[in-house]
Amino acid sequence: MIIEDAADPDARMHEFSPDHPISKELLGKQVGDTFTVAPGHVSKRQGVIQEIQSKFVYRYQDSMAQWQVRFPDSPEVESIRLLKKPGSENEYDLTPFLQSLDRRREFRQEIVQHYARQPMPIHLFGHFLGQNSFDALLHLAAADDTEIRCCGGSPAETNSALLTLTSQNAVVIDLTSITTLFLLEQTRVLSAIPRRFVVSSGTLNELKELVVTMPPAGETGYAGKNDGGYYMVSESASGRKEKAAVLRALIKTLEEDCRIISGIDLAARPGNLLWTDDAVAGAFAIGEFGVKRVWTQIILQWMASTGSVAEKDFYDSAATLFGWGYQFTSMSSKSLVGAGTLAEWNPNRWPFSRCLQSFRSENVDLSALINIAGRFLAELLRVCSIPELRQGVVTTLLDALSSRNGGFPAIHSLAVFVPRLFGLNVLGAAEALSVFDAWLKAHASKIPVLK
Helix, strand or coil: CEECCCCCCCHHHCEECCCCHHHHHHCCCCCCCEEEEECCCCCCEEEECCCCCCHHHHHHHHHHHCHHHHCCCCCCCCCCCCCECCCCCCCECCHHHHHHHHHHHHHHHHHHHHHHHCCCCHHHHHHHCCCCHHHHHHHHHHCCCCCEECCCCCHHHHHHHHHHHHHCCEEEECHHHHHHHHHHCCHHHHHCCCCCEEEEHHHHHHHHHHHHCCCCCCCEEEEEEECCEEEEEEECHHHHHHHHHHHHHHHHHHHHHCEEECCCCHHHCCCEEEECCCHHHHHHHHHHHCCCEECHHHHHHHHHHCCCCCHHHHHHHHHHHHHHCEECCCCCHHHHHHHHHHCCCCCCCCCHHHHHHHHHCCCCCHHHHHHHHHHHHHHHHHHCCCHHHHHHHHHHHHHHHHCCCCHHHHHHHHHHHHHHHHCCCHHHHHHHHHHHHHHHHHCHHHCCCCC
């Protein structure tokens, strides 16, 4: 029962005023004391105080325990009863809990497959997982087996986007592009062109809601299942406090460097264009509302060309986007150098590993890849000082190219051009050719013979 000193206590909620007979019996007593529940002529009904709590603590715990009963359409909270294993006094049977993790993983994999195969916008992907676009994009970027559909990647689309940036006045930023800048730690670019960027009040409120809904105290955590099995991750109050501080800093940056305007049609207004890293949402906005659209790599490329962003920041960002699976992110020899630098020239380390694997893709023009590879080889000797690392990188690159249709002839053509690529650097050309020769000898049995 609750001794409620507010007006109009509700007996249906087990609330009693301080003047109620039972309340008077309880006031001043401690755990273990007896009290009269109801007097009688023959005998009185008595009770024993088992626990004393703050009414606020009790209501919170009762709400959590009865959530499924009171809010059957809101599955955010669920209680599970765990029984002890037969013959054990201390070990509980976790089967119902583990089965729920199995189902959750299967559902996640199904949603990821739908996203990969169907034109599903990121906000809808997040909706199925109980997330907004911010957390959904973080989820996709962290997955090694998933690509983020950012744009089509055609030269016409790229040129049109760059031209649009020079002709439109305001750039409306959606939550996916904000998330990308957050991941890249490049939110400072918003201050490079004061008042050019616009954020809707609705988008800003979504970020604020992430902070408000964060548990304020105590240790929390979450469980899941991956290829390695079941896992449990705990999160301390200090960790959540740090995360909340980072989000508040992001919100402050947006409020200070962008114009905050109400309205869901901002990008469709004359003189405005949409900055989104969601290709599906962007295509819908273009088709339905005639919106002009750009994405993060294009924005950074344009800002680098105007001097608003350092060229190195652009190439490093492009390498990182490629590593996170943003498709299509255009590759260049300089962004490949950026990826190698970030990975300390380990071809098996992110994001370099993912960038090198792009040379296996049949969806990218082989001649364009050979051009990038040649320019990259000439840069490699200059930026990587350890011969063993250079040789490992070249070998991995050749392995990737050889898996392509026409890969072996392309590698032979690239080897022929090595002296020209290195120019006066005779020693560098000799080193590169020695790696090519060793690789070709090791793969001689796989090289197709023309008849």
